[in-house]
Amino acid sequence: MEPGVAEAASEEVLAEVELLRAMFSESELEVSHDGCNGETLIECALLPRTGGAALVRSLQAALRLSLSTTYPSTPPNLSLCRVRGLIDDEESQLLRRVSDLAAEMAGECCAYALIEAAQETLTEMNEGGDCPICREPLKADDEASGSNNAHIKAGTTTASTTANTTTASASPCAVFLSSCSHSFHARCLSHWWHAYVPPAADAAAHMGESDAARAAAAKAKAARAEAQTLGRKLEETTQVADKCREQLSYMLAADPPLPASAISRQKRECARFDDEAAQLRQ
Structure with a gap:
């Protein structure tokens, strides 16, 4: 045990730490001491108990317990970290x-x-859950999930990846387990993939259009900002009290106000740039 923990922790905390060290490996359990408030911090990795069954989900998390100097009279503060695969309100x-x-x-x-309860809850969640796309339960039998589970690296658009996703969608109950520990109906993921990810052959052209659209949008933004600046300047030179007109005339001697036609010209340029950006996005 770390010297800092042994010196500051109570007998109850020391006993708890010793028990946990006997139950979990060093890679699963981390114990430290917060010197500012005297708390003992325990962090335990959680993995679902699958018993060798085919995986439908692959949830992971770590439970963090903060044991104060008044523990066990005061319950530990609890939080989760390193969460993977949990969706919506499951966490x-x-x-x-x-x-x-x-x-x-x-x-x-x-x-x-508490660690055991968290482990059991994670195991229960790992056995079910909903597809994040269609919001229906993941109802895949062992054979379907075992034969169609695959890993796809997020953000890639390779031909082999698309083929794997399409093949997995053959079975309506097949579950696709991604490398980020999220699970989907394979058919739902296949539909999403083809609907929202551009084909690999058009990737270069798609990127070129995006660059051009971004450039046009940047020009429109700059022109709009300039028009707003000119508009404020025109407003300042026209909406002024009578007692200030003399001072204002002196201040604008070296920087005369621009006519309203300049503002209109800037607005027309903004509209033109916006139209160009919209056409490039199509």
């Missing part, structure tokens, strides 16, 4: 379930029990 559900257990066990040493 908050997991944390809420563990927090409720911590409140029930106030006054008791509960670090190991």
